Amino acid sequence: MRFRFLPRYAAALLLAVAAQLSRLPLHPPTLIPNITYVPFILLSAAYGGFGPGLLTTALCVLESLYFAIEPTLSFQVHDPRQLEGLAALLFTGVVISLLFEQVRKARQADESARDLRALLEQTYDAVSMWELPGGKIQFWNRAAERVYGFSGPEAQGQSIHDLLTTVFPVSVAACETAIRESGCWEGELFHTSRDGRQVVVESRMAARRLENGGVQVIEITRDIGERKRLEAIQARLAQQQRDRFGMLESIFQHSPACFAILRGPEFTFESVNPAYADLCPGETLLGRTVAEVWPDAAPIVLPLLQNVRETLSVYRATEARIPKRSPQGPMEDRFFDFSYIPLFGSDDDVRIMVAAVEVTPYKRSEEQLRAANHELDAIYENTPVALLVLDQDLQVRKLNDMAKTFSVDPEGNRSIGTVIGCLNAAAAPGGCGHSPSCPNCALRLAALDSLQNGTRKANLEAWMPFSVQGRSESRCLLISLAPVPNGSPKLLVCTHDITERKRAEESLHRTVAELESALSQKTALLQEVHHRVKNNLAVISSLLGMKADAVEDREARLALEESQRRVLSIALIHEHLYASVRPDRVDFLEYARQLVQTLHSAQADDPARIALRLELAPIEIDIQRAVPCALILSELVTNALKHAFPAGRSGEIRISFQEREPDSFELVIADDGIGTPPGAMDRNTKSLGLKIVKILCRQLEGTIAQPAAVTGTSFVLRFPKSPLR
Numbered sequence: 001m002r003f004r005f006l007p008r009y010a011a012a013l014l015l016a017v018a019a020q021l022s023r024l025p026l027h028p029p030t031l032i033p034n035i036t037y038v039p040f041i042l043l044s045a046a047y048g049g050f051g052p053g054l055l056t057t058a059l060c061v062l063e064s065l066y067f068a069i070e071p072t073l074s075f076q077v078h079d080p081r082q083l084e085g086l087a088a089l090l091f092t093g094v095v096i097s098l099l100f101e102q103v104r105k106a107r108q109a110d111e112s113a114r115d116l117r118a119l120l121e122q123t124y125d126a127v128s129m130w131e132l133p134g135g136k137i138q139f140w141n142r143a144a145e146r147v148y149g150f151s152g153p154e155a156q157g158q159s160i161h162d163l164l165t166t167v168f169p170v171s172v173a174a175c176e177t178a179i180r181e182s183g184c185w186e187g188e189l190f191h192t193s194r195d196g197r198q199v200v201v202e203s204r205m206a207a208r209r210l211e212n213g214g215v216q217v218i219e220i221t222r223d224i225g226e227r228k229r230l231e232a233i234q235a236r237l238a239q240q241q242r243d244r245f246g247m248l249e250s251i252f253q254h255s256p257a258c259f260a261i262l263r264g265p266e267f268t269f270e271s272v273n274p275a276y277a278d279l280c281p282g283e284t285l286l287g288r289t290v291a292e293v294w295p296d297a298a299p300i301v302l303p304l305l306q307n308v309r310e311t312l313s314v315y316r317a318t319e320a321r322i323p324k325r326s327p328q329g330p331m332e333d334r335f336f337d338f339s340y341i342p343l344f345g346s347d348d349d350v351r352i353m354v355a356a357v358e359v360t361p362y363k364r365s366e367e368q369l370r371a372a373n374h375e376l377d378a379i380y381e382n383t384p385v386a387l388l389v390l391d392q393d394l395q396v397r398k399l400n401d402m403a404k405t406f407s408v409d410p411e412g413n414r415s416i417g418t419v420i421g422c423l424n425a426a427a428a429p430g431g432c433g434h435s436p437s438c439p440n441c442a443l444r445l446a447a448l449d450s451l452q453n454g455t456r457k458a459n460l461e462a463w464m465p466f467s468v469q470g471r472s473e474s475r476c477l478l479i480s481l482a483p484v485p486n487g488s489p490k491l492l493v494c495t496h497d498i499t500e501r502k503r504a505e506e507s508l509h510r511t512v513a514e515l516e517s518a519l520s521q522k523t524a525l526l527q528e529v530h531h532r533v534k535n536n537l538a539v540i541s542s543l544l545g546m547k548a549d550a551v552e553d554r555e556a557r558l559a560l561e562e563s564q565r566r567v568l569s570i571a572l573i574h575e576h577l578y579a580s581v582r583p584d585r586v587d588f589l590e591y592a593r594q595l596v597q598t599l600h601s602a603q604a605d606d607p608a609r610i611a612l613r614l615e616l617a618p619i620e621i622d623i624q625r626a627v628p629c630a631l632i633l634s635e636l637v638t639n640a641l642k643h644a645f646p647a648g649r650s651g652e653i654r655i656s657f658q659e660r661e662p663d664s665f666e667l668v669i670a671d672d673g674i675g676t677p678p679g680a681m682d683r684n685t686k687s688l689g690l691k692i693v694k695i696l697c698r699q700l701e702g703t704i705a706q707p708a709a710v711t712g713t714s715f716v717l718r719f720p721k722s723p724l725r
Contacts, residue, residue, distance in 0.1 A: 008048030009055060015040045016059035020067060034064050034089040041093045042100075050101030057093025061086055125222045126201070128160060132176055132215040135159040147201075147223050149194030160219070164191040175205075179217060183207045189221070200225050258356040262290065263349060267305050269293065270351065279358065296323040296331055308340040309350055315340040319359060335363040389484065390491040392451055394432070394444065397490070423465040423472055443479055443493075450481045451489050457481045461498070475499045586626040588657060589616040592633060596655055599637050609650035610641065616657045619665065625719070628696040629667065632704075635689040636669040636715055644673025644712065651712070663721050670714035678708060 019040035037060035045053025065075055069082045077083055117139070120127045126147045129139035140155040148155075148164060155163060161172060167190035168175050178185045186204040193199050201221040208216045252259050258276035260269055267290040277285060280293060290305065291298040300322065308315050316339045323331050338356035345351055380387055386403035388396050395415060415425065415432035424441075425432035438444060442462035450457055460479040465472055478498045484490040593614060600607055621629065637653065645651050656668040697704045702719025 008052045012044040012048050012052030012055045013059070015044045016056045016063065019056075019060050020063045023068065034060075034068070034085045037061075037064060037089060038092060038096075041096055045093075045097045045100035046103075049104040050097045053093065053097030053100055057090060057097060060093065061090050064089060125220050128155070128219050128221075130160045130217055130219065131210070132179065132207075132217060135161045137163070138216070144221075147193070147199060147221070148191065164193075166191055179205055179207045180215060188224070191221075199223055200228050256357075258354070258358065260285075260354040260356075261343070262305065262352045262354060263345075265306075265309070267291075267302070267352065276354075276356070294322070305340060305352055308342055308352055312342045312350065314342070319363060334358060334360045336360075384496075386495045388493045388495070390447060390451075390493060392489045394447055403495075443477070446479065446481055447491055447493065450483060451491050454483045456483070461502075476502045585620045585622055587618070588621050588626065588629070589618045591626070591630065592616055592655065592657060595630065595634060596637055599634065599641060600653075609648065610645055611650075611652040613652055613654040614656075615654065617659060619657065619659060621665070621721075625700060625722075628699045629665075629717075629719070632693050632696050632700075632717060633667065633669065635693050639689055640669065640671045640673065640713070644671040644675075646674065649673065660718070664718055665721060667717040667719075668714065670709070670712060672712040675709070675711065676706070676713040678706060 019037045022040075023036050041053060041056050041060060044056035062075075065077070065086060066073060069077055069079075069086075071078065077086075120139070120141045123141065124143055126144035127139070127141045128137055128144055130137045137155045137158055137160050140150070140152040144155070145151055150163065160166070166172070169187055169189075175185055175187075184204070184206050186202075189201050189203045191199045191201055200223070202224045203219060203221045205217050205219045208218070210216055252273050255273065256275055258279060259273045260276045261271040262268065263270045269285045269288055269290075272285050283293065285293055290301060294301065300320075304315055304317075307313075318337045319335050320338060321333050322336055323333055336356045336358055338354060341353045341355065343351040343353050380400050383400065384402060387400045388403050389398040391397050422432065422441075424435040424437050428435035428438070432438065432444075441464070442460060443464070446457050446460050446462075449455065458480045460481070462477050462479055463474050464477060466475045475497055476499045478496045480494040482492045484492050593616065596612060596614065600610065600612055633655070637655065640653050644653070651672045653671045654668070656666070656670075658666050660666040693704065697717060697719070700717075700719035702717055704715060704717045707714050707716060
């Protein structure tokens, strides 16, 4: 390739020699000495182009000067006209060389263009040539036809952007500006094929400026739809791989199982999850070996790890006992389900993943459960209640020692009636369930219902015939049934002979009925007593009233009227007791309301000017405390009505009866009248009513006080619910 020009210059040299040889037959000083050289110059320029033509021209000028111009065989010129001929020959040779050089270059350009077109036609990428502005297509190769579906003649002369409906990443103007300024552009475009399919291409554009000022663009596009699809698949796979890795990392970090990665022959901890770190709280694990972290367990686990590392096989163990000494306590046995899994790293080193689940709590729970089962078995066998486990056919599958005492044939027929010794089951040829009385057996009916519906039944009573000391006797069994949730339907039956208790209950019921009858008679008698006492007190009250009407002395009449009022207060209590369901207790709310209203109507000359405010709780008190409390209420309310509001004064009397403390009552009588000197209850008083109040207060074992008041008088009586002694 370096010396490809030598043949052309060799041919130019030979043609120059041939030109001189062709003059040998001529007389040297010919009139036209230079004309014979022109054909050879033409041949050299036509064959070799400018360089060889110029070389032949130069040699021919020298030959003409030396051989054809007088004096010959000399480079001297005597006739100046000969120099003009030489100049003409030289000029002709240069012009011919230039012309043929242009022709040669044009031919080479055409050949290059043809070769380029042939090459572009054979290339796999779609190639098109178009010019700016307008995008008019000048060339369209076969690959472009295959990619876009338009043939060359169809595409020729059309605007490439309109034909393919090109979608640029920016604008068409920006792309064309970049081509004009930098001479190239590359990027991804969206083209639309003949069938309407959108084609994603990778485009590279190179620009060449034309003599007319336009720009020719060579665009090479490659269909990257498949690559894009593969890239999307690859991206999706990469994302899935990242998601899986993140999921595995999340599992590794948040799993309740313990994970650790060991590397090297010393089995150094490279990575641990929080669950594994919790096995050794307060210790640093990363960078330490198994022997350092688990010194007491090293003799057990190190040979296993070494075997996994050498054989590259997985090792699994369940409930393995691993001793571990805590930093603050003694060594304790801990139990694990674990696996040793070999892993191959990028550095060709074998790592081992430890996956472990501590089952120490479950192991201990299992031991506790086993102990509890032993306890339950002991309770089951030694309980004084007969326990039986039935299947869905009412066949006894298990029974305790107490149940065996019922059975007349514990190892024979396993039906429930036979096992517990029911005479109906024993008498029937087919055993339990075949006797005429079996369809109505409470035990069978309850057991079948519990098995079918899964319901529990408790405290069922069933009377069944049994053999007692050789004689038939009906016995009462207390039965409870509960389904056993353990695979196939089973039923736990608890039975207990309560015949003696039932007989005792029947005897108790008869006794209670007799007592209730006696109590009813005594209640009726007591109500009759209250009725007669009330009638007698009413007679006494009437006698006192008649006497008061007959007495002319005012003080005597007042004394008789007060006595009559006190008798009426007591008679009112007996009237309430007579009407009460409980003849030994008084509803003090109703009693106090009736008494106060009666006193208010009888004592006040103008009842409208004295208002009553009753704050009474619904409290029942016994008769021993009701009579003194009623008399105190009567005395204090009467005293207020008679003395608190003289000379037509109006006001209010407040009566309150409440349970202020858990074991005491409080009775308050207060008015807003003219008031009573303080301490009236503390000093000796001549008032018979206050003396009676003090006596009755001592009888109630209570206290009475007269709190200081801005207006009026207030008395507060407190006494216990029941006598203190």
